[in-house]
Amino acid sequence: MPVTLTVDGQEVTVPDGSTILDAARKAGIYIPTLCFDTFLKPYGACRMCVVEVERAPKPLSSCNTMAMNGMVVSTKTEPVVHAQQGIMEMTLQHHPLDCPYCDKSGVCDLQHTAYEVGVYRSKLGSDNPNEPDHEFSPLIEWDPNRCIYCGKCVRICDERVGDSALTFNLRGFHSYIGTQFDEPLDCVECGECIEVCPVGALLSRPFMHSGRAWQVNQSESICNHCSVGCQMHVETRMGEVLRTKANPALRDQTPVNTRDRGPGDGMLCTRGRFGYDYIHDDGRVKQPLIRRNGTLEPASWDEALTLVANQIAEAKSQHGPDTIAAITSGRLSDEENYLVSRLMREVVGTNNLDSTERWTFIPTLKTLGPAAFNFSITQMEHMDAFLVVGGDIMESHDVLGMRMRQWVRDQGKALIQVSSLPSRQDSRFAQRVLRVRPGTEEHLVQGLAAELSRQSSNGSAPEELRDYNLETAAADTGIELTDLSETAAQLAQAGSVGIVWALGNWLIGSAGNFAQAAANLALALPEAHLFPLAAKANSRGLVQMGAGADLLPNFRSGDDAQARSALGRLWDVVLPESQGLTLDDLLSGADVSVLYIIGEDLAASARNHQQAQTLLDQAGFVVVQDLFVNSTAAEHADVVLPAVSFAEKTGTYTNLEGRAQRAQAAIPPVGEAKADWQIFTELALQLGARWTYKNSDSVAQEIAAVLADIPTTHSAPRFGWQELPALPSVNGDGKLLLVTQDHLFVPGVTGRYSSNLRRLVEEPVAELHPAQLERLGVSDGEKVGIQANGADVTVTAKANDRLAEDVVYLPVGFPDAPVGALLGAEATVAVSVRAAVPAAEVGSAQPRARNET
Amino acid sequence: MSFRFDSLLPIAKGLSVTLREFFRRPVTIRYPEQKRPLSAIYRGAVGMRRRPDGRPKCVGCGLCETACPNECITITTESNPAQPTEKVVTSYTLDVGRCLFCSLCVEACPVEALEMTDAFDFSTDDRSTLIYDVDRLMDLVDKQGKEVATLD
Structure with missing residues (x-):
């Protein structure tokens, strides 16, 4: 029911639930405010917004007085102005x-x-x-x-x-x-x-005193640290990024102005607001480097690109195009992932192109189909209950986690948290916390699915789930049977259930299985939606652009002859039909003559460290295209091509909902660095292609044509019953289970170059249960050595009594604690932990305490 | 055509003026060795005043930079690492080559750190030397009134 009232003689109609202030703003009448914010509930503390209302005994604060039919409001009368001036004087x-x-x-x-x-x-x-x-x-x-x-x-x-x-x-x-x-x-x-x-x-603090508000230039951008895709402004002055802040244009939503506040709802997290200063880190590569006599030496772009092009041409003619491989990254924009796919398929003539999405996103996509990724955060908001499984979304997708906590608290939604690690969602927000044994999340989900489908079909579980029930789930996961049956009952009665999981490191090796278990649970429930959350800023864009060995644009499979011929027609070339080498193929010993690594620190982030070392050692010629001389570049690169950060190039990033958002270039490239799309174009021209891209937008136009020509095959999610493999060996044999997870303050290897975030967490910290520390003879803050798969990592230990006793937690993303080396090919491994250094030699750097309650 | 003596008259007249001026004080001065006294409100280059401890008086508010119609002032600031609320001016440059001596920056300064000095001779064959850093700007104030030679 709209409400009509008169403000300063002007008749205004506003939706029900609007305040006098909303009505006045709709009428374009200014009422001063101080404590009012469209983000927050009305508070009425400052009294600056007082107005006179006819027949009201005294002035009313307009920000928290509801508009009513027939109200006659005056905002500029003498008593109002007098009151406002008095308040201002006192302030x-x-x-x-x-x-x-x-x-x-x-x-x-x-x-x-x-x-x-x-x-x-x-x-x-x-x-x-x-x-x-x-x-x-x-x-x-x-x-x-x-x-x-x-x-x-x-x-x-x-x-x-x-x-x-x-x-x-x-x-x-x-x-x-x-x-x-x-x-x-x-x-x-x-x-x-x-x-x-x-x-x-x-x-x-990092921004303080570096520029006045009117001196800075603002450009619209998208946060690059996770896949939520929060819209932000990059503030620059004299070619330097001073800070990033939430897009102020989004901070306005009232009953009369219900504009879309974007996926981040106008918020930013620690990463987004402070993790920008890697852009001006001293370690940036500012000009191309070529390895001569074992050391990387500066070179000109002409020299470096000619060398790379010659190497590629030579390898192609001598060993065939299928010995050339590229690894791209979900941090690159849509345009760049499209171009690298075109470079490899059209110019080089091979399908050997992959990324670390191979381990989490692509198996999930293959299991669930593209339709499972067609969800929106708004749709998520309308769920009645959330089942959050695995990696902590408060660490990997913090803004989404904050929004979920709002929904849980303000709208009374149920939240069930299934994880082997504590989370900031646990107390005060989660109704139920199921602390599972590491690596058994899918067994819990499968057990719930079997139980619920048995209940809904009067005792007869589907054939594939016959072996599963709550008892097996309780035995596998270490959770009390009563807790599990209560959870099952709660889910069955909850209404619509959102099954949310972050596609992070915890899924490596089991992403497809977990997706199937989640799909089974969704099928067993009366109403459920799947929300797999992509990991990197443009993971979804990378897959949608077809930048994978067995992928074509719009999630089409690589062996889809129709899509391949359509793409070949658009590019005017016959595309290679051979099965491309995936990242797994490369790591398990493929013969590679030229390896082109873009935006990925393979030596530090690969899950199987030894295999990555072997691959990099054996590759004839390694090209690394990155912002920094990372460990891959320092040890293995023959050529390093300096790329730029999101702030230095224009590009489109597709967030986890599939919303393509444009980030504007805010500053010119640092040093001689070039945008990735520009490097790909110049390299393709050197290799004889006839590309005519002038800027990133011309690539975007071509992408639009490609995506229109190769539509997604819109099949309904093909959920199927599928038997899960046997329980992974979680028998510790007196060892501890290593659990890894994203860390909010460590957004990838690049994010480690941000000195702001380094201030929050100076060094990697392994968390163990205090009893376990005591058993090891190590006190809080001392070093421990963690060994597995032939790798040995020494880190500071920290006591955390919210962990299980047989678990050691180590966050991913620290180059100085390569978790990938410990993990091998599994997501969860048994490691041996021991005291490392005498107490006297322990560094004084203490990590800040984190709220994990 | 016969010689006419009266034709010498203007020459003699002229020479007499020359002769008279020969014994008078000269109107011109030997610039740049000598300089003429300037008006007290003369607007030469902008100079930076010092605090009692010798540091520039500027607090880095950027109002002069904002007021400047020619954008010849550039200030960069940062916070003092030891005392983060304190603003430290890391550089203050004024491009005298672009300055039009309008004095708007002096009026804008909330702490009266700027003043118009009597420096006006900036001849150079290199424009980059016209970009004055804060030390040269403070020098201008220090030399204020000292370099102007009086004629007697």
Whole structure:
């Protein structure tokens, strides 16, 4: 029911549930506000938005007074203005007028509002508390003197982030913003509080004092650190990225303005807000490098590209095109993944092109079909219950995790967390936490599927699930049978269930199996949706562009003759029909004469370290195209081609929902580096192709034509009953089980070059149960050595009593702790752990405590 | 045509002026060795004042940079690593070659760090030397009034 009211003589109709402020804004009438934010629930603390309403005894705050039919509101009457000026004077009394060096100046809500209400200085004098700065956090600066007690930071941390790290301490005149009982700040430093602070009380430390608000240029971009695809602004000045922030245009949603706030809902996480400074890291490769006499030496682009082209041409004529292979990355844009596919298939003439998506995304796609990836986050929001399995989405897809916590808390959705590791979702949000034995997630899901299908079909489980039931699941996963049967009952009655899992390292080796188990559970439930979450920013785009050995555009299979001939027609070439070498084929000893590695640190991130070393050693000629001289480049590359980050090139990134979003180039390339699409084009021209791409957008146009010509085969998800393989050997034999997972502060090898994120986690830390540490004779903070598969990794140990006793947790992404070397070909392995270094030699660097409750 | 003596008259007149000026004080000065005193409100190059401890008075607010119609001022700042709330000016440059001596920056400065000095002679054969860093700008203020030679 729309509501019609009169604001300043103007009749406005607004949807039900709107406030007077919404109505006034719809009518284009300005009402000053300070504590109001469209992101947050109305609070009414500052009283700046007072208006007079006819027949109301006194002025009302418009931000939290609902609009009603027939209301007559005046916003500019004398008592209203008088009240607003009085409020502003009292606010300014305690606010230092240090605008000339305050970073907020120019985008300060207090400045704007003071100007609008016409008060520039308090008649009450200045009573500046002159408090010293609090030592708050490595990334967030907290200046208590500038605080105006609007409570936005407290509210956003509670309402939207869900960490509730901030609070009002004390009451009355002595009140101040801080952590509960002045404990050390216990949060993930997402910096949402910085973004909402209307004044300069909360500031980004890395950005601080580096540019005034009106001096910076802003360009729209997409966060590159995970696949949620949060929209953000990159602020630059004089060719340097100063900071990234959530796109401010998204921060406006009211009943009268219900615009789409994008996949990130206008938020950013720690990675997105602080993990940008690798762009200007000193380690960036600024010009091509060629290995001469064993060392990488600077060279010109002409020299390097000619060398690469000659090597490729020579290998092609001598050994055939199928000895040339490329490995691409989900961090490249759609255009670049399309071009590398075209380069390999058209110009080189081979299907040998793959990426690490081979281990998680592609098996899931093959099991579930493309339709399973056609979901939206909005659809997710409408689920009644969530079953989150495996890797912690609060670490790998933090913004989505924050949004899920909002849905759980505000809309009363059920959340069941199945993992072998603790998560920030566990307490206060998850209704049920099932701490499974590592590597047995699919057994739990399969057991639930068998039980639920048995219930729904009156006792007769499908043939393939005959061997599974809750008892086997309880035995395999180590969970109490009662917990499992309660979970099954809860899922059966929950309504629509969203089965959410992140396609991370925990799935390596079992991604297809897990997808099948999840599909079985979805089939057994009355209403369920699958939400497999892609890992990298453009994992989905990479697969959709067909940048895989057995893939063609739009998820078509590589042996789809119709799609292949359609693509061949568009490229005016006969495409190779041979079965391309996948990453697994390459690692298990394929004969490669030229290996072209783009945006992937194979030596550090490969799951099978020894095989990767052998591949790189045996490859005749290795070309690495990356931002940094990573371990692959340093040890094995014959040529290093300097590529650029997302901020230096324009490109499209397809997020986990399939939403293609464009990131604009914000700054020119650092040094002589070139965008990947440009390198591919120049290399193709050297190899005799006739490509005419002028920029990334011309590639995008061609992609549009290709995707229109080769449509996705829209089959319904072909869920099938399928028997799971035997339980992987999780028998520890007195050893511990190594569990790995993404770390929020370590977004991949590239993210390790961000000094901001390095401040949060200085070194890799292995977490063990305190009892286990005691057994090893190691105390918290000392080093332990972890051995498996012939590899030995020495890291600092940390006690975590929320882990199972027979588990050791080590995050992925640290080049200095190559988890891949330990893992071999499995996702979970038994490792032996021992004390490493005498206590006296242990470094003093202590990682910050993390909220894992 | 006979010689007419009255034709010498203008020459004699002229020579008399020359002769008279010969014993007068010269109107011109020996620039650049000598300089004429300037008006107290003369607007030469912009200079940077010092704090009592000798550091530049600038707080890095960027208002002069914003006010400058020719964009000849460039300031870069960062926070003091030891005291993060303190803003440190890492560079302050003023391109005198682009300056039009309008004094808007001086008016914009909230801490009166800038002033118009009496420096006006910037002849050079290299434009890059016209980009003054903060030390040269402070020098301009230090030399203020000292280099102007009086004529007596």
